[in-house]
Amino acid sequence: MDSDKKKKEALQYHAEPTPGKIKVVPTKKYDTQRDLSLAYSPGVAEPCLAIEKEFNDAYKYTAKGNLVAVISNGTAVLGLGDIGAMASKPVMEGKGLLFKIFADIDVFDIEVDTKNVDAFIETVKNIAPTFGGINLEDIKAPEAFEIERRLKEELDIPVMHDDQHGTAIISAAALLNACELVGKKISDVTIVISGAGAAAVSCTRLYKSFGALAKNIVMTDSKGVIRKDRGSLTPQKAEFATDRDLDTLEDALINADVFIGLSMANLVTPKMLLSMANDPIVFAMANPNPEIDYDLAVKTRKDIIMATGRSDHPNQVNNVLGFPFIFRGALDVRATAINEEMKQAAVKALAELAKKPVPEQVNIAYNKTKLTFGKDYIIPKPFDPRLIGEIPVAVAKAAIDSGVAQIEIEDWNAYKQQLLGRLGDNNKFLELLIDRAKQQPKRVVYAEADQIQVLKAAQIAFEEGIAIPVLLGNKAMILELMNEIKFDAKGIEIIDPKSNDEAARRDLYTEKYWQERQRKGITYYDAKSLMRERNYFGAMMVNMGDADALLSGYSRSYNRVIKPVLELIGLAPGIRRAAATNLMITDYGPLFVSDTSINITPSAKELAKITRMTAATSRFFGIDPVIAMVSYTNFNTAKDMDVAKVNEAVSLLHRTYPEMVVDGPVQTDFALNNKMLKERFPFSKLVNKRVNALVFPNLSAANSTYKLLKELHKASSVGPILMGMKKPVHILQLGASVEEMVNMTAIAVVDAQVKQQ
Structure with a gap:
């Protein structure tokens, strides 16, 4: 940018x-x-x-x-x-x-x-x-x-200087795990520290508390190796001065086991890296650019375990893994200090968490088949939802054991559940989604690219590495708008379906469309005419593999956009009717609301199918579905049509899919307040579970609910997410914001990633 x-x-x-x-x-x-x-x-x-x-x-x-x-x-x-x-x-x-x-x-x-x-x-x-x-x-x-x-x-x-201790705690956890992987004891490894500031001093002290020996540590600053015979050393530098006959960082790295970089970019060369011992551990943590480029380092040494401060490489040493959770644990037991025992407890908890099975939500977010403890995964990911349930618990226990806590915690399981339910864990969902999209960006068609808001969304998606935009519309107008918002057109495909430049591709699409629809009343002339329309053209691009996903609907009614999508893209195998859900990012947590856009008054069987598709979409995001089928009454057999069909749909799901966590009819407040539900309806399958999806009996209720959440509670809305389609295509809400369109771009990219797999 x-x-x-x-x-x-x-x-x-x-x-x-x-x-x-x-x-x-x-x-x-x-x-x-x-x-x-x-x-x-x-x-x-x-x-x-x-x-x-x-x-x-x-x-x-x-x-x-x-x-x-x-x-x-x-x-x-x-x-x-x-x-x-x-x-x-x-x-x-x-x-x-x-x-x-x-x-x-x-x-x-x-x-x-x-x-x-x-x-x-x-x-x-x-x-x-x-x-x-x-x-x-x-x-x-x-x-x-x-x-x-x-x-x-x-x-x-509690008082803590995060610049000193944050990096120390995270990198210490990574170092312990890296040493374990290469079969070396921390007491035996030689460690070279590049940098002598607050973070470097704190890191080195903490490593020593875990067994690193002073005789095996060399610290360097801008003048070279900090030696005991150098004059005018600060007390901190004097603490780590060496009597070894070394002058430069290059000297110090010969046969070293560990390099800890807390200095500046590009200080370490491939030659220096090659001089290190077998299975070198390299934490190049200078930001934004490390002491040696990650790709260069892993190309130079196949046996390296590498960590940086960057999110675009494995093993990010990120202070956010530490300070929020350390203070959380300290506050919850009213600690009078954050002492060494508490910091060490945080280190051990982080190191152990990296060895545990990773939740599917994290695997999906980072586009991995399965993250497992190894050289590319030695510390947890920053958005791992387990962090808040593990680190504060360890810190609080250490505070109690070391005598600095003023209150006790009697029920540790209850405390952990309380932590997991806190607000902090719920707002990371969009970041996880966008990070996942960035792992493998896809070509996304924006069918209304001559609308400036759509173009802004495409620009953000492109510049953030979320997607590769394909812009449909009047080319001259698009270029003018791109110039206005400083969107560099280099490498961006701009297509006007009506232009002579696209005649050959338009003819190809026409022939293909006509062959598929000629027995459904479409003439060749009709097909040729329709291929000049963006939604038909864009859908054919996806059908023919010229693009991976399609976004449309910003400036046109839903009905006008859904018709060509259903005609050209079609439904996935086994699906007879599409549906839509909106993912709401709320203080309560991620919440799916279905069906918000397509089925006006679905039957009981259609409601059951919408519920199944909502469950599948929830799993798509790594969330185990807990679904409430909503009505104006709780577990009632009223003859009202809406109540009756919800009852029928629930019975059908319970008989056919007994493992599915779904129940109703239930009022929305009871669905979202488990305490109320448990007191009045202890028999419900939703008791002691956190509902994360609401299925409504009609479109009016679902659509109104998601818009009410969005406007009154400022919940972020991702959707409508089109469910049941053969290929990745999603229809924007009329007048969607730029942020909503960027989020939908990420959805489309992730959808394409999954469907291609």
Whole structure:
């Protein structure tokens, strides 16, 4: 993407529709005067007096227990360096966003405008009563060491400098597993560290706590190997100085077992890599470009185990695997610190999780047949939904065992289930979907590419590596719009089905279509005329293998688009009627809503088939389907047509597919509130299960429900997803947003991946 365009897009993202990335939302009712009198004066006096008597009641009556401060002075921001406190604010807001979406932790970001260590510490100490924990961020070394050390000593809440410990924890888990795979003990391997900043020092200390020996460690900085005979070493560098006769990184890597890169791009050459010992372990973690390119490294050494900080290669060392879950565990037992035992517990839990069978949802998301513990999978993937159920548990147990926890957890299974149900795990679904599409992009036809919003969606899909667009429409108009939005046309196929340039292909499509439909009333003239229409032309492109998937419907009614799709693409074997579902990404979690677009008043048998297709679509995304068949009544035998057909459909499914988790008729609130369902209807197959799909008795109810969720609750909608088609084709909702069209592009690509397999 053009750098100016990328810059503009980044600025626009942060500015619109509301400046910034986080906000504060109320957690209590505030609708009436009574609510307000409890929230503020006079009711608020009671918790104030209670906290005055018992300090820890702040955890009971305020948000302190789930509130973390992300604090920086902006002296070491990402790859930007010392840009100042105010300029660091977007990064701190971003860290707050990650805390929320991964572990459901609330954050206030605080930018402290001082480089004076004492002043910084005093500021943090003065505001500490507000928070349950402190996450220090982007503070340069060596000041970062002193700031963290003193705050940990002087505060009674968890304090962690993520730049120091985040990379250390994740890379330590990866190192333990890599050593196991190559049959080497961590106490025996020689380790070369490139870099001597906060992360490098913390990594090395943590490796030593797991058995790495000081005599086997060499640390380098911009001047070369840090030796004991070098003058003016900081205390941190002196801690890891070697007495070995080595001068350069190249010298140090000869016969080394492990390379840990925390420095800058392209420092390691193929020659240096070849000089390392057998089965070298190389963690090149400089961002955005590693110390040696991944492809070059694995080409140079077939026996290498390689990790980077990048998401486009195996074994990404990503801090998001650590800090949200470490703080989650610490907060949940009201720990007074994050100590070495807790960090070590996080390391062990991450290492062990990589050895466990991977959920199908993760396999599907990363387009793998089966992720298994091995050289290309030594640490869990960042979007593994199990992380929140494993890491906080290990950290909380370590906090209790080491004596820094203030509350006990009696039922660990219940605690784990509570963690798995938190908001943080549910908002990763779209990212997983898009990551999966990027693994193997497909050619997607956009039938309305002369609509600027459609073209913007195609541009994003192309520039993000989700799909290879094929643009249908008036070529001159498309090129003009592409120029307007700075969409580089190089490598993009633009087709006007009406133009003379497409006469040969149009004739080929006409002949094929006529042969297939001539006994259904279509004349050759009809076929030739229809092939000038984009939806017919685009569908034939997919049919003939000239494209992998088709998207249409942004500017035309559903009926006008579905007709050519059904005629040309047709239904999958065994399917007699297509259906549509919308995948809603909600605070509750991913939720399928069916049928939102095609079947107006389906019969009982058709409802059963729609339910089966919804279940298949759910599995397509790696989600085990739990389906509620919705009505206005609960498990009632009323003679009303809708209730009767839902009852009949449920009975049919229970008889024919007893293993399927489906039940009804049930009201929507009971379907989504398992506590209510269990109290009133303990016999239901849905009890003690989380419903993730709703099948409605008619199109009006399903369509209205998904649009209500989208508009009132700002749930992201992916769909309508066309179910039961022979080939990948999906029809956009009239006037769909750019974001919705990008999501549908990812759906189309993944659909094509699966159908081609």
